Amino acid sequence: MRRDFEVGSEVVHALKGISFDIAEGEFTSIMGASGSGKSTLLNILGCLDVPTSGEYYIDGIAVRTLSKNELSVIRNRKIGFVFQSYNLLARTSALENVELPLLYNHTVSGRERRERAEYALEQVGLQNRRTHMPNQLSGGQQQRVAIARALVNDPVILLADEATGNLDTHTSYEIMNLFQELNGRGKTIAFVTHEPDIAHFTSRTICLRDGHILKDEILKPLSL
Amino acid sequence: MNFFNLLKIAYRALLRNKTRALLTMLGIIIGIASVIAMVSIGQSSSKSINDQISSMGTNLIMVMRAWQRQGGVNVGSGNVQSMTERDVAAIRANCRHISMVSPVVNASGQIVYGANNWPGSIRGGNAEYLSINKFEVTSGTNFSDDDVRNSAKVCLVGTTVVENVFPQGESPIGKIIRFGKIPFKIIGVLKSKGQNQMGQDQDDVVIAPYTTVQKRILAINYLHMIMASAASEQVAAEATAEIESAMRIHHRRQGATDDFQVRTQQEMLNMMNSVTGFLTVLLAAIASISLVVGGIGIMNIMYVTVTERTREIGLRMSIGARNSDILRQFLFESTILSLIGGVIGICCGLLLSYGVSSFLNWPFMVSGMSISISFLVCAATGIFFGWYPARKAASLDPINALRYE
Numbered sequence: 001m002r003r004d005f006e007v008g009s010e011v012v013h014a015l016k017g018i019s020f021d022i023a024e025g026e027f028t029s030i031m032g033a034s035g036s037g038k039s040t041l042l043n044i045l046g047c048l049d050v051p052t053s054g055e056y057y058i059d060g061i062a063v064r065t066l067s068k069n070e071l072s073v074i075r076n077r078k079i080g081f082v083f084q085s086y087n088l089l090a091r092t093s094a095l096e097n098v099e100l101p102l103l104y105n106h107t108v109s110g111r112e113r114r115e116r117a118e119y120a121l122e123q124v125g126l127q128n129r130r131t132h133m134p135n136q137l138s139g140g141q142q143q144r145v146a147i148a149r150a151l152v153n154d155p156v157i158l159l160a161d162e163a164t165g166n167l168d169t170h171t172s173y174e175i176m177n178l179f180q181e182l183n184g185r186g187k188t189i190a191f192v193t194h195e196p197d198i199a200h201f202t203s204r205t206i207c208l209r210d211g212h213i214l215k216d217e218i219l220k221p222l223s224l
Numbered sequence: 225m226n227f228f229n230l231l232k233i234a235y236r237a238l239l240r241n242k243t244r245a246l247l248t249m250l251g252i253i254i255g256i257a258s259v260i261a262m263v264s265i266g267q268s269s270s271k272s273i274n275d276q277i278s279s280m281g282t283n284l285i286m287v288m289r290a291w292q293r294q295g296g297v298n299v300g301s302g303n304v305q306s307m308t309e310r311d312v313a314a315i316r317a318n319c320r321h322i323s324m325v326s327p328v329v330n331a332s333g334q335i336v337y338g339a340n341n342w343p344g345s346i347r348g349g350n351a352e353y354l355s356i357n358k359f360e361v362t363s364g365t366n367f368s369d370d371d372v373r374n375s376a377k378v379c380l381v382g383t384t385v386v387e388n389v390f391p392q393g394e395s396p397i398g399k400i401i402r403f404g405k406i407p408f409k410i411i412g413v414l415k416s417k418g419q420n421q422m423g424q425d426q427d428d429v430v431i432a433p434y435t436t437v438q439k440r441i442l443a444i445n446y447l448h449m450i451m452a453s454a455a456s457e458q459v460a461a462e463a464t465a466e467i468e469s470a471m472r473i474h475h476r477r478q479g480a481t482d483d484f485q486v487r488t489q490q491e492m493l494n495m496m497n498s499v500t501g502f503l504t505v506l507l508a509a510i511a512s513i514s515l516v517v518g519g520i521g522i523m524n525i526m527y528v529t530v531t532e533r534t535r536e537i538g539l540r541m542s543i544g545a546r547n548s549d550i551l552r553q554f555l556f557e558s559t560i561l562s563l564i565g566g567v568i569g570i571c572c573g574l575l576l577s578y579g580v581s582s583f584l585n586w587p588f589m590v591s592g593m594s595i596s597i598s599f600l601v602c603a604a605t606g607i608f609f610g611w612y613p614a615r616k617a618a619s620l621d622p623i624n625a626l627r628y629e
Contacts, residue, residue, distance in 0.1 A: 068546070068547060077544070087626070
């Protein structure tokens with residue numbers, strides 16, 4: 001299977017014409033100071049936004065001309081988001097939080113939804129925390145639930161937005177380790193961060209500055 | 225988007241905020257409860273009035289004297305002397321739908337027994353008068369046709385008269401009372417009927433043969449009224465028409481208005497019903513204002529909820545909820561709230577009206593109509609007042625919603 005990602009945009013203050021591919025199975029970090037355009041890039045990658053000009057292909061689909069509803073379906077089936085502040089639903093068990101994306105996918109039956117959510121929790125090592133509420137979990141565990149939620153729809157790309165930003169160094173490294181494991185199992189991951197030591201865990205780093213790609217380098221990833 | 229999944233989403237969202245959901249429902253509960261209670265209480269009161277009128281006999285037909293002009297002078301109905309026993313005979317002979325008929329004359333005066341006296345009225349009728357007016361004799365007997373023929377000085381008394389004229393509690397049967405100057409022998413006591421719907425005491429009554437009242441008290445040979453009983457309620461209208469034509473046999477007046485009028489208890493019933501019906505509508509209208517207030521309460525809370533849950537909405541959009549899914553989720557939430565509130569409200573309203581009607585000794589009336597309308601109104605309230613907040617939620621931009629603090 002061939003997979004190309006191209007992004008080009010001419011938004012005045014954000015992306016001033018960038019172009020790159022992310023291949024299947026890559027673990028890419030997107031670095032940049034604030035205002036460099038990395039949030040805009042992430043929104044486009046996550047199909048929350050569309051480029052003004054140029055094309056973005058995800059899994060071979062041109063996204064720019066899709067309607068809002070079609071974008072929703074793409075987000076639902078092909079993208080997994082992990083946020084800095086986890087964004088788990090309060091007073092909702094870990095399992096139900098993980099099930100959430102599948103509730104918006106009517107092709108998944110109730111039983112399959114449960115099985116897939118349980119499997120996703122297993123993948124992040126939280127199979128014993130199914131019925132726990134977010135406030136009963138530590139920050140790292142909450143982020144693991146959020147990662148399980150991003151994995152549950154078996155996305156073609158996992159998008160993490162400062163996913164370690166709210167965690168202490170030790171937990172951050174654990175989470176990065178988990179991402180590496182997932183990557184080792186073939187997951188494509190794009191990780192937006194402004195912390196260079198976090199970026200060291202990834203195999204490729206794209207640096208943005210003022211809407212341009214400053215450098216795009218492939219490194220040997222650090223492992224713990 | 226699967227309907228069941230949406231229901232699940234909305235349901236889970238509501239469960240996360242039980243207290244708030246309950247408070248939101250409260251407005252609807254109060255609104256629906258008051259509508260149900262008011263309608264039910266209105267119907268109960270109308271039923272109780274109906275029952276009272278029916279206890280007087282709904283097939284009762286009264287032929288009364290109508291006012292007349294004589295040479296341009298309105299002489300009123302009291303001076304009309306044309307109604308006589310011939311009319312009673314004509315009604316008896318010609319009306320198939322009439323089961324009983326009685327001439328009526330009334331007089332008032334002082335009732336005296338020993339040292340006790342009581343201002344009362346005496347009604348004269350024939351032996352059928354009691355059945356027509358649904359009176360019953362508890363002790364003693366009714367007067368007979370012979371008593372009527374002989375203008376016998378016998379009478380039946382109501383319990384109010386007995387209490388006032390025989391305060392020592394002695395048996396009135398066989399005692400002689402005076403009505404004005406005329407002595408009457410009491411041959412029976414009537415069963416108590418209580419007050420009628422106008423508040424009149426129906427037990428403050430003396431009934432005697434009409435011939436006695438006509439000849440010995442009033443010295444007249446005409447009648448004040450004729451009372452008849454239709455064979456059943458269903459034929460009351462035909463019976464009325466028959467009486468009118470029978471009456472005209474002896475009241476043939478070319479080109480003039482009738483000097484009598486026929487009234488039925490049904491007309492009375494209709495009048496009372498229109499009054500109570502109006503009151504019920506009025507009560508329901510007032511109560512429905514609280515329902516509107518309850519609906520606005522839902523809208524209010526839903527607005528706050530949407531603002532408070534902006535990040536959640538952003539998250540749902542980012543994991544694939546379409547705008548229409550968000551819209552429907554919030555519409556469902558408000559509809560579920562108002563429907564559950566409605567069900568609780570219906571139960572509360574029924575309990576309330578049951579309490580009120582059993583307290584007032586009214587019959588307990590439930591109308592399936594008011595319940596089903598309330599239910600529809602609940603659903604409509606949820607959708608109507610949930611629409612704006614839901615649209616606000618659905619129109620959020622996911623990027624901004626996710627960053628909302």
